[in-house]
Structure formats: C-alpha cells, structure tokens
Amino acid sequence: MTTFAELGLSPNILKALEKTKLQQPTPIQAQAIPHIMQGRDLMGLAQTGTGKTAAFGLPLLHRILDLGHPPGPKNVRALILVPTRELATQIIDNFRQFTAGTAVKIVLVVGGASVNKQAQSLVKGADVLVATPGRLIDHIEQGNVSLEKCGYLVLDEADHMLDMGFIHSLRRIAKHIPLRRQTLMFSATMPKDITEIADTYLRDPVKVQVAPPGKPAEKVTQGVHFIPNGDKARLLEEYLKKHPGEQALVFCRTKHGADKLAKVLDQWGFKVGAIHGNRSQNQRDRILAEFKGEALDVLVATDVAARGIDIPTVRHVYNHDMPNVPENYVHRIGRTARAGAEGSSISFCAPAEMSELQAIEKLLKKALPVIGGAPWAADVVAAAPRPGQNRGQKPGNGGRQGQKLTKNPRPAAAAGAPGGKPAGKPGGARPQGQKPRPQGGAQAPRRAPRPKSGG
Numbered sequence: 001m002t003t004f005a006e007l008g009l010s011p012n013i014l015k016a017l018e019k020t021k022l023q024q025p026t027p028i029q030a031q032a033i034p035h036i037m038q039g040r041d042l043m044g045l046a047q048t049g050t051g052k053t054a055a056f057g058l059p060l061l062h063r064i065l066d067l068g069h070p071p072g073p074k075n076v077r078a079l080i081l082v083p084t085r086e087l088a089t090q091i092i093d094n095f096r097q098f099t100a101g102t103a104v105k106i107v108l109v110v111g112g113a114s115v116n117k118q119a120q121s122l123v124k125g126a127d128v129l130v131a132t133p134g135r136l137i138d139h140i141e142q143g144n145v146s147l148e149k150c151g152y153l154v155l156d157e158a159d160h161m162l163d164m165g166f167i168h169s170l171r172r173i174a175k176h177i178p179l180r181r182q183t184l185m186f187s188a189t190m191p192k193d194i195t196e197i198a199d200t201y202l203r204d205p206v207k208v209q210v211a212p213p214g215k216p217a218e219k220v221t222q223g224v225h226f227i228p229n230g231d232k233a234r235l236l237e238e239y240l241k242k243h244p245g246e247q248a249l250v251f252c253r254t255k256h257g258a259d260k261l262a263k264v265l266d267q268w269g270f271k272v273g274a275i276h277g278n279r280s281q282n283q284r285d286r287i288l289a290e291f292k293g294e295a296l297d298v299l300v301a302t303d304v305a306a307r308g309i310d311i312p313t314v315r316h317v318y319n320h321d322m323p324n325v326p327e328n329y330v331h332r333i334g335r336t337a338r339a340g341a342e343g344s345s346i347s348f349c350a351p352a353e354m355s356e357l358q359a360i361e362k363l364l365k366k367a368l369p370v371i372g373g374a375p376w377a378a379d380v381v382a383a384a385p386r387p388g389q390n391r392g393q394k395p396g397n398g399g400r401q402g403q404k405l406t407k408n409p410r411p412a413a414a415a416g417a418p419g420g421k422p423a424g425k426p427g428g429a430r431p432q433g434q435k436p437r438p439q440g441g442a443q444a445p446r447r448a449p450r451p452k453s454g455g
Contacts, residue, residue, distance in 0.1 A: 026051040041205040071125035078152035112281030119144040133169035147176040189327040226373030229350035253321035272298040319347035322356040351384035
C-alpha cells in the first residue's frame with residue numbers, strides 16, 4: 001500500500017492529513033494500521049522516528065470518529081500512557097493535527113502542570129486522554145476521571161516506562177480499565193520484561209516489527225571518540241564549530257551535569273538550553289519551543305527528558321556521557337535522522353565508560369567506528385574513577401581541578417578531532433596517559449561490564 005486512502009481511513013482524517021507533512025505511510029504505519037482498524041491487539045516494534053504515533057493514532061481516531069457521540073462526563077474512550085511529559089506533548093500536537101475540523105476532544109494530563117486545570121478539562125470527558133502514569137493516578141484517586149468505559153489502551157515507549165519504574169503504576173491503572181478493550185503496545189527495543197507485559201495485557205496480539213529490536217535508524221552515521229572525561233567539553237566545542245548553523249542535541253548522564261555543561265557552552269558563545277527532570281513543565285516547554293524555533297543551536301538533555309523530542313532539524317547527536325542503559329543509546333541517536341532524514345551521532349568515551357560502550361556494541365551486534373583516539377587499555381580502565389567520583393572538576397579543563405579553562409586543550413586529547421589529524425581510522429593517536437596498544441594490531445582488552453549500582 002502506498003497511500004493513507006488505501007488503508008481505509010476516514011475522509012475527515014484524510015482531509016486533515018493533507019495539511020501535514022505526511023505524504024505516504026511509513027512501514028510501521030502500513031503494517032500496523034490495518035490490524036488496529038480490525039480491532040486486534042498489537043505489539044509494534046520500530047526504531048524511533050519511524051512514525052509510531054501515527055501508526056496507532058490514525059486508526060484509533062478513525063474508530064472513535066465512527067461512534068458519533070460525546071464520551072460522557074469524566075469518561076475516557078482511549079487512554080495513551082507515556083513515560084515523559086515531552087512525549088505526551090508531542091503526541092498531543094500530532095493528534096490535534098490529525099483531528100483538525102472534527103469534534104474529537106483530546107486532553108493532556110502530566111506532572112508539572114495545574115491539577116485543577118486538568119480536572120476542569122476532564123469534567124466533560126475525553127475521547128483521547130494522553131497521560132503520564134503518576135499524574136493520572138492522582139486524578140483517579142481524586143475522582144476527576146473514570147476509566148470504566150475506556151475501550152482502548154496504548155502503551156507508548158513501553159521499554160522506557162520500565163526503565164523509569166512505572167510497572168507498578170501501570171498495574172494500578174489497568175485495574176480501572178475494562179478487560180474487554182483493545183490494547184496496543186509500541187517500543188523501540190524488546191527487553192525480556194516487555195514480553196512479560198505483553199503477555200499480561202495483550203490478548204492474542206499481532207506482532208509488527210519493521211526492524212530488529214535495538215537497531216538504530218539506518219541513516220544515522222555513528223562513531224565513538226575516546227577522550228578523557230575532563231576534555232569532553234572542549235572536544236564538543238570543536239565538533240559544534242565544525243557544523244555551524246546545524247542544530248545539535250547533547251546528552252548528559254545527570255541533571256547537574258547537563259546544567260553545568262550548558263552553562264559552559266553558553267560562556268563559550270553558543271545559543272544553548274538544557275532540559276531535565278528538575279525543570280518545571282513551563283521551563284521545559286519554553287526551551288523546547290525555542291529549540292524548535294531555531295532560537296537555540298544546542299540542546300543539552302538527560303535521558304528522562306529526551307523521549308518526546310521530535311525535531312526534524314536536529315542533525316547531530318553527541319553523547320557527552322555514555323548511557324548506562326544500552327537501550328537508551330538507540331533512543332538517543334533516534335532523535336536525529338527523523339522521518340527518513342540523515343544525521344550523525346558521536347559518543348565520547350572516557351576510560352570509566354568502556355563497559356557502557358561494550359554493552360551498547362553488544363546490543364547493536366557491531367562495534368562503533370572509532371573516529372578519534374583509541375580504545376583505552378585495560379590498566380587505564382581499571383584505574384579510572386567511576387562517574388561521580390571527581391565531582392569537583394570543571395568540564396573542559398582536562399580534569400585539572402582548580403585550574404582555569406584554557407582556550408586550547410592539550411593537543412594529545414584532541415587527536416582525531418575536527419581540525420586535527422584525519423579521523424575515521426581505528427588506532428589513531430592515543431589520548432595522553434594511555435599506554436601503547438598490544439603489538440600485532442590487537443585491540444586493548446575491554447573490561448567486563450560492572451554491575452550497575454542502585455543509585
């Protein structure tokens with residue numbers, strides 16, 4: 001099938017789609033929409049940026065439009081559960097485009113916004129309720145909403161919901177929804193727990209998979225640059241200056257790290273903003289709006305704030321800190337190369353992050369191309385402090401606590417970086433302090449992954 005009309009969607013939806021950038025169905029849409037319109041439960045696996053929102057949203061809205069009457073006070077016809085506020089906002093924006101000119105009522109319920117205003121929006125009911133689990137439970141307990149007549153449940157970014165510990169919230173919410181319902185689950189990766197959730201909440205589901213679980217978008221050029229932790233900010237500066245006028249998304253491990261890096265980049269003259277879980281909803285919305293409007297060139301984010309970032313103009317993703325959950329790597333780099341565009345992703349790997357890199361490469365089933373530095377030797381890895389041990393050092397000063405930032409980092413650290421020796425070949429110049437690699441061309445042995453701490 002090559003058009004949305006051939007999928008049998010409502011004329012009202014087709015008319016609304018004419019005003020969007022959606023010209024023809026993506027693979028996940030073409031495969032999922034017919035099954036959903038037939039009322040089947042569905043498990044959808046697809047990379048980020050492939051159009052999953054429209055894959056469940058269009059057929060869901062088609063079925064709701066067929067009902068032809070309002071939902072009733074405080075009642076909800078379709079519930080879409082998501083892990084983050086940003087993803088919820090993204091879905092709401094898409095649904096409002098899909099329903100332009102119709103009477104479909106869509107309500108957003110997320111943390112960080114007024115509970116009273118949300119309750120007022122729920123008084124007359126909602127055809128579609130998009131919610132984060134915690135805030136939805138608040139409204140259920142206060143009697144602001146009823147799920148007794150909810151006929152559709154959608155779990156979007158289900159793997160990230162598990163990462164964030166929402167499984168208990170999901171169980172509490174599911175008790176309020178009728179067993180006779182249509183349930184749709186979408187995810188970019190397929191950890192074991194996702195299979196268990198699917199077995200619990202889906203009935204005889206159709207499985208639609210357009211790419212192997214954990215596989216990034218095909219048009220993302222990936223690479224890793226081995227660099228001491230204290231030199232990462234200056235290396236990032238060099239990469240950003242290499243692509244002036246092109247928007248970049250930078251990922252940090254912690255909220256404090258994101259704020260600190262954004263402050264440094266601002267001091268160096270970049271138009272930058274930062275979003276993470278400690279920012280209010282208004283702050284996050286404002287910064288995202290500025291980034292979407294290209295008032296900002298660089299957005300620094302943590303994983304928790306990144307799932308709902310759907311900005312086609314993002315061309316570069318930089319992993320300033322390696323993710324400690326390998327599946328998050330796939331989601332991070334999926335923020336570029338959206339909807340068939342091209343993009344690049346570069347990960348900065350310090351000695352203490354070799355185990356994270358190893359876990360990512362195991363998930364991808366391939367090694368990331370080395371575009372700078374060389375893999376850290378085992379003794380350097382063993383001696384490296386784990387993240388958080390050197391809290392006093394400033395980004396960009398090579399880990400030399402107390403010294404001022406210098407405009408030029410030590411040359412050895414920038415080997416293979418833009419403006420240095422040609423990048424792209426493994427075995428480039430070694431970062432300072434790294435011992436020679438074993439003779440015979442063998443890569444330095446990598447340490448086995450450490451158990452992750454509960455903190």
